[in-house]
Every structure is written in structure tokens, then in C-alpha cells.
Amino acid sequence: MDDTDGRDGGDGPHESGAPGPARRAMIVTGGSRGLGREVTLRLAAQGCDVAVCGRDTASLEAVAKEVHTxxxxxxxxxxxxxxxxxxxxxxxxxxxxxxGRVDGLVTVAGGVRGADLRDTEPHDWDQTCRLNVTHPAIALREAADHLAGTGGSAVLVSSISGWKPAPPAQYAAAKAAQIHLAASLARELGPRGIRVNCVSPGSMLIEGKGWARLRDEEPRAYREFEKEFPDGRLVDPRDVAEVIAFLLSDGARAVNGANIPVDGGQNAPSAYGY
Known part of the structure; x- marks a missing residue:
């Protein structure tokens, strides 16, 4: 699961460089770390101007410097x-x-609050829903007029847990709702020329995150988990970013309301089975 949740107090904006009038412009929530960082870098490599929000100043400054350099x-x-x-x-x-314009929106920020059902409070369900469902809806509501003006599109980042059930239930339910949200908004916004799609990454190997910690701390369990993947390796977030970049491009103009799994054929979404 992705824990790039974009939750923290605001420090105010920071800007590097100056936008070119002909460049495509993208907005990425949770775009400074993990998958979000890879999406930001991929779009910048394509020549896009990118706006990013994230959890902490240090990671935002780091990705801004990397993009500029x-x-x-x-x-x-x-x-x-x-x-x-x-x-x-x-x-x-x-x-x-x-x-100056918005050609694409990617909502990467997400996460989970609480644990198993018996150890989860009502506010954990509320916060998990707000992170994964309410936040993309609000971001797209605000971006819609701009996307209509450019013929742009949005990509909501869900999870393998949204369609291959696994605990925690509040995360799986919110990610399933996000997949349906994308399909519903595609129907609603399609007449305005806006495409909305969803990407469901499998378990990604990101240094410093949960699966990398499992690899380092419980190597036997990690090796067993690798067997859930036909090619024996977890998903590279750069591969997910490539799919997202494609969905934002004109090459995907006939793709709308879709949920695209990018999971390497993963079976169980958890190292501990279904």
C-alpha cells in the first residue's frame, strides 16, 4: 500500500524556474516521495511543468532541486x-x-489509518476515506474547468487492494471506492472532454518503505512474498509512473473510465496471503 499521504501543516509555496507558454502543465498530489516522486520526474522528463504537494518541506525541496538540475x-x-x-x-x-494551464491531474497521495477491525476506531475509517476518496474528488472538482479548457485528463492512483481483497479492510474499501469514483467521474466529465482513469499498482519496492523493510528485516518472508509475482520481483514504481504518463498523453485518448492494474500479475496483495 502507498503511504504517501500528503498530511501535514502548510509552509506555503515554493517555485523554481519559470513556466514556458507551450508546455503541458501537470498537478501531482503526494508528488515528492515514492511513486509520486517517480511520476513527477517522469512528467518533468517529458518537458512538462509540474505542481506538487507533499508531506514535508525537505522532500519537496529535494525533488524541486532534482527537477531543476x-x-x-x-x-x-x-x-x-x-x-x-x-x-x-x-x-x-x-x-x-x-x-498558466492544467493538462493533467494525478492524485497519488493516499494511505490508511488504523489496523485490524477490532483495533480500528470510526475516525480511522473516516480519515482513510478522506485520504483516498474525498481528496481526489476535491482536487478534480477544482481542476475540472482547467482540464476542460485543455482537453486534459486525470489519473487516480488506487491499489491492487482495491480489487484483490486483503486487510486492512478500511484501506481495501477506500481503494475500491476510488476505482468506482474514477469510472463515475469519467461518465460525468466525458462530455466536457475530460478523461478520468485509475491505476492500481501492485506492491512496489520503494527504499525506506514497508516492503523494503520486510526485505531487510524478514528476508525469508520477503522471499516467500516474491513468489506471488510470476517474474519473482515486486513492482518498480518507475514502471507505474510510465503507465500514468501514458494515460495523460494523447496516445491514450480512447482510454476513459478504466482501471489499469500495474501489478506484474501479482496474486495475493499481502505477504501474509488473502
């Missing part, structure tokens, strides 16, 4: 809590104003 691209960043509806909406509006 490697690609000479604009990166507008803001530290905020994506469950703060007003702050999230303001971020989308300010990103559109600074970049």
Missing part, C-alpha cells in the same frame, strides 16, 4: 494536508494560476 523545468511545490479541503482546493487553484 536534471530537466530545467518548473516545479511549484506546496506543503499541505490533503485532507484539509480548503488548503487542497487552494493548492489546485494556485497551481493553475502559476502554471
Amino acid at each position: 536534471e530537466y530545467g523545468r518548473t516545479l511549484y511545490t506546496e506543503r499541505l494536508d490533503v485532507t484539509d479541503d480548503e488548503a487542497l482546493a487552494a493548492f489546485v487553484r494556485s497551481s493553475a494560476a502559476r502554471l
